[in-house]
Amino acid sequence: MRAVRIHQYGGTETLQLDQIDTPTINADDILINVKAAAINPVDWKIREGYLQQFIPYKLPVTLGWDVAGVVTQVGTEVTDFKVGDEVFSRPDIARDGSYADYIAVKASEVVLKSDKLDFAQAAALPLAGITAWQCLVDVSQVQAGQRVLIHAGAGGVGHLAIQIAKAKGAFVIATASAANQALLTELGADQAVDYALGALTEQVEAVDIVFDTMGGEIQANSWELLKAGGMLVSVVEPPSEEKAKQYGVKSAFVFIEPSSRILTELNKLVEADQLTPLIEHRFSLEQIEAAHLQSQSGRTRGKIVIEVN
Ligand SMILES: NC(=O)c1ccc[n+]([C@@H]2O[C@H](COP(=O)([O-])OP(=O)(O)OC[C@H]3O[C@@H](n4cnc5c(N)ncnc54)[C@H](OP(=O)(O)O)[C@@H]3O)[C@@H](O)[C@H]2O)c1
CATH class of the missing domain: 3.90.180.10 (Medium-chain alcohol dehydrogenases, catalytic domain)
Incomplete structure (x- = not known):
């Protein structure tokens, strides 16, 4: 073969x-x-x-x-x-x-x-969908009405994360370049943010969950976007425990494992026309x-x- x-x-x-x-x-x-x-x-x-x-x-x-x-x-x-x-x-x-x-x-x-x-x-x-589900649902336990910020909403993980967070009833804010603003809205984002237009603190009101798929400065600048008790979950680099303590929030790093349980959940969203x-x-x-x-x-x-x- x-x-x-x-x-x-x-x-x-x-x-x-x-x-x-x-x-x-x-x-x-x-x-x-x-x-x-x-x-x-x-x-x-x-x-x-x-x-x-x-x-x-x-x-x-x-x-x-x-x-x-x-x-x-x-x-x-x-x-x-x-x-x-x-x-x-x-x-x-x-x-x-x-x-x-x-x-x-x-x-x-x-x-x-x-x-x-x-x-x-x-x-x-599978890989991107399991990642998004694990971070938002299993680890962050996203609830209806919560405000969720998804960095890189146009990417492989991000475009599925937007749809999963929406299916769970969250208010979804997602970032992308100018060229992908319309895509974010088509995917269901309630607020599309162009990261080139300035600091996110100027563009985004406090959120319950930040999903970090970028790391580096983008992660570092995410702490102050969180409400007290919020959650920063990253798939790129482990967030600083010190910073989490300083801002009174939770943090997690996720490296995904195979999961037929989550694939079954993703299938259900597909069947319900909530995930494509x-x-x-x-x-x-x-x-x-x-x-x-x-x-x-x-x-x-x-x-x-x-x-x-
Ligand atoms: N730990 C784990 O288990 C795990 C699992 C899956 C993925 N990951 C990691 O997560 C990262 C993302 O994966 P992916 O598959 O989603 O990658 P991807 O599909 O390659 O992401 C590309 C997207 O990133 C966006 N982007 C680039 N710079 C940006 C910025 N400054 N702000 C916001 N968006 C920006 C681009 O949108 P624009 O062109 O509009 O900027 C593009 O749509 C990778 O590093 C990957 O290795 C880790």
């Missing part, structure tokens, strides 16, 4: 389209014929070697940790799936990924995809370098999908 692998860490030139054996599955795995995979910033961060300390890969490794496809084989212990099922998953990041014709995934990390999603949309949802992934860029496996460069640009609206089969 075809698989895009890296044999060493480095730039996009390390992405190599190899011919390799189809993976063998464990008793608790299923084998998925990949219809679509999605790109996430973690893919190129791993490619560059930034996460070597946390995830010690034995190279070569196949990249890509979002998948939608069709079950072609089930392990001897698997009872929840059968050959032919249409599924999606954010599989274990420590195993070979989804930029390939086939991927072996633990059945417990897989969910049947909603008929309302095509394969590309289903591949666009936006795909702005489609590539083939052969175009993987261009797909990574698009993700690295930091300017992607919605998601980047690799159409595999």
Whole structure:
């Protein structure tokens, strides 16, 4: 089968389209014929070697940790799936990924995809959707009527976070460049903020939750936007505990894990027409370098999908 692998860490030139054996599955795995995979910033961060300390890969490794496809084989212990099922998953990041014709995934990390999603949309949802749900619902416990600020609302995580927060009844404020202001409103944001127009303290009234997908100065400038007792949740860098204490707020850092529970919740929102992934860029496996460069640009609206089969 075809698989895009890296044999060493480095730039996009390390992405190599190899011919390799189809993976063998464990008793608790299923084998998925990949219809679509999605790109996430973690893919190129791993490619560059930034996460070597946390995830010690034995190279070569196949990249890509979002998948939608069709079950072609089930392990001897698997009872929840059968050959032919249409599924999606954010599989274990420590195993070979989804930029390939086939991927072996633990059945417990897989969910049947909603008929309302095509394969590309289903591949666009898991990693970014689980991230947004975990931060807003599980960790921040967003409540109806709360004010939620979502940084980078036009991005892969942010555009799903806006929809999830709206579905939970929050008043949603989201940031983007001038070019993406209309998109924020289309996604359901109650207030669209152009971050280039000045300090957010001048543009945004106090909020209950800040969802930080940017880190750095953007995170540092977020403390004073929070009401006392509010929550700053980041997926980029652990917020300072000292600052949280100083401002009388809570803070959390989240690094996501596979979750079929959350995928099931995302499916429910899809079925209720409250959640639709936006795909702005489609590539083939052969175009993987261009797909990574698009993700690295930091300017992607919605998601980047690799159409595999
Ligand atoms: N810890 C975890 O488990 C976890 C999980 C998922 C993602 N992440 C991390 O979260 C980050 C975001 O991921 P993603 O997939 O959403 O990335 P992405 O899709 O590449 O984000 C691109 C978006 O960022 C926006 N942006 C750029 N500069 C901005 C600024 N100064 N203010 C507001 N928006 C800005 C862009 O909008 P404009 O062009 O309009 O500026 C663009 O739409 C990445 O660093 C990723 O690695 C971590």
